[in-house]
Amino acid sequence: MSDHIAELRARQARAREMGGEEGLKRHRESGRLPVRERIEMLVDPDSWFEIGALALPEMRGERHVPGDAAVTGFGLLDGRRVGVIGIDSSVLAGTTAPVGMRKQGRLIEHAQQKGFPIVLLCDADGGRIPDVMGWRFSTLPLDFQTFLKRTDGGPDVPRAAAVLGPSYGDSALHASTADFVVMAEFASLALVGPSVIEPATGEKLTDQELGGPERATAVGNAHMVVATEAEAFDAIAAFLSFLPPNSARPAPVAPPADPMTDPTELESIVPLGAKSGYDMRSVIAAIADGGSIMGWADNWGPSLLTCFARLEGNPVGIVANQPIIRAGALDADALRKELAFVRLCDRFNLPLVFLHDVPGLMVGTEAEKAGTLKAYEELALGISTAKVPKLGCVLRKAYGGGHFAMGGRPTHPDFLFAWPSAELGFMAPDTGIRTVHRRQLEATLAKEGRAAHEALLQELQSEWTAISEPWEAAANLAFDDIIEPGRTREVLIQALAVAWGEGERVRP
Template sequence: DIFYMNVMASGVVPQVAAIMGPCAGGAVYSPALMDFVIMVRRTSFLFITGPRVVRAAIGEIVDEFQLGGADVHATRSGQADFVAEDDREAVDIIKRLLSYLPSNNMEDPPVVRTSDPPDRPVPELDEVVPDDPNAPYDMYKVVEGVLDLGTFLEVKAQWARNAITGFGRLSGRVVCVVANQPNYLAGVLDIDSSDKIAEHVRFCDAFNVPILTFVDVPGYMPGTKQEHGGIIRHGAKVLYAYSEATVPKLTVIVRKAYGGAYIAMGSRHLGADFVVAWPTAEVAVMSPEGAAEIIWRRELEAVKDPQERAKLLAKFTEEYRSKFANPYVAASRGYVDAVIQPRDTRRVLAKALDMLSTKREVRVWVPPKKHGLMPV
């Protein structure tokens, strides 16, 4: 009956599980069906079959924490959303998490007064993105610079670190944060990060939390490991989650926005209500260098000297970037509402969020159905 009630409550009330000790066997499915799991380091573990059964069945020797400890589920399986050092910290995490959430799906998230002005300029954002389009930087600086000071609460911080998910406040209003992290795997979308983003977006949509997305994505992770692991199916979850969401959707294109990964990350094509881009944004079907190699292939092949070919490729790459990949082209086609200076991002988003706070989307054009079928 517990599992059934977990499912019946899903999307109706937020469900949070605190694992403070052993949780094994069939009991693990109750927290697995909940929205958030907090595990306590050094005292909690979560697994279906314990070490003795594992050893008897397949001869593998592990202890409880190697098999299903807090660090394992926080970094490897993605089952743990938060890790606490002790029970008291676990309770504190739950209290903070619940402060961002409504009591049920019929309510809006709580709005609080803030001393952080919504029109506060953030000049340090002007220097965040490097001049080299391939150089990494820390997206946390962007997220924390835009949100109300000290309000960002990250979810699944140690798992799929090429994506950032969490909650924060903007002008006192709760927002769901989704971002690519160029500091880790260049911010690409892979199997785990796709699952992480899709799960967070669907939760926030279920509980009326506006979605704020920061985009710097070069594409999907290539290679046989990802393809054989089902990157197509997992990547489709992100597209489904954003398309399904009816809450206000605001998107900031910080730098790279390439191909299908750009579309998946809360783009106008998936129903984003408000999209802005920084001057550093590159919106294109692929990277400028990749496009230049295809468009000017014959010219490049005609040059035999490797150094001269590299110089010519750099020239063609810059030509493609300036003509086709800049944000003003995207704005002229309606994919972007405005190109803004980074320092103005907080002010612009706060104003847009206030404008969208009464949004109610009823999709009367969608044929009646029992429920959609998200790729799983």
């Protein structure tokens, strides 16, 4: 037995060599950490439980390929168990072959069946040649019934991905399945790499030009960019701290904290006048627990903010218009981003808080080309069918389809509030008056002159403003209450407790 144990230990040591001295040297010179050091930084000390360490590729040459260029296992992250897939790009650029793919699939299957979150460390140059050539490609052990999403009716588990180098092929596919993707600023993310694109299309691109953070975050392929790998692991830990280990469990509650900004300052933070700009993040800072706010996909559809936060320790997803970008109007990207965030929160039992200050949807030929209509329809359905508590507050304006896209009454919010400064209607006053009363205004201008035209315009604006104020809406229960700005946090906390009720805080 001692001989067998000695051989086992020798094989284990060789598996831990990864790319060997030369491979690790080249890897470190690129500014990246070896995969095992990444895992050590990610999981709690002495918690790592590896599976498949002795795997080797089906097609073996002179080059030793430890673990078939993948490290898989389980560990604790802030005391909670997670499954981890780490691509070892110090070995053959982390390219994927059948055995490594089988390892990854087994890890995913275990994690999904047992209800653990999955963390994906992406850094690979796609499929390995010749291991995936010809008939071998069609027989790859890539089971889309488990690899992409659980389809057997069991609870979903959160997925978080860190893109830590050039990530193409299977690494890109991993990232596309993740609920949260954080990129190191030197990384790239795309379906295939520049070496494939040039012979296929003639384009000569660098990794950054193809799928660097600026491009990846603008289209929603990644949700956050950080400078270092350590910051990427911190971001993953922060993201998972808001979510339960799986969708059958309630989201974790943290100790409450006072907001960073005194809520009474909301009266001055938001200016009167629908066209005056301000940063909605200042409003969120006066509502959410201090230190709890985490942005999600800030660069995608930036006229809408989506973030995780806490209200008196309770995790929520916040959806808010951003008036300093296109006045907060919603384009197709913003609508698609919102739908993805709503679905994420709904899957993992995070209530939704909508902060309305929206002039409407983007319109015109470019908006139609971008698919705004379809994106709007899908979002309205997504909000309407979400089963977690939904709370909304109109701060200043909520016009037309933009109001419904922010969780207006037709989407069945549990509670909908408004500040006394709120204005609402099917269209912004300036546009609405000139649309509805166009003929009357033109006739007055033609028959009675400019002064009469301006007087009529003022009269119509006064009438429009009167019916846009929140008082009649509250009288007819379109709003559950009109609240002072300084009470917004307090009211949302109380409304959230009522909306959840006395049962376990899991969507039905």
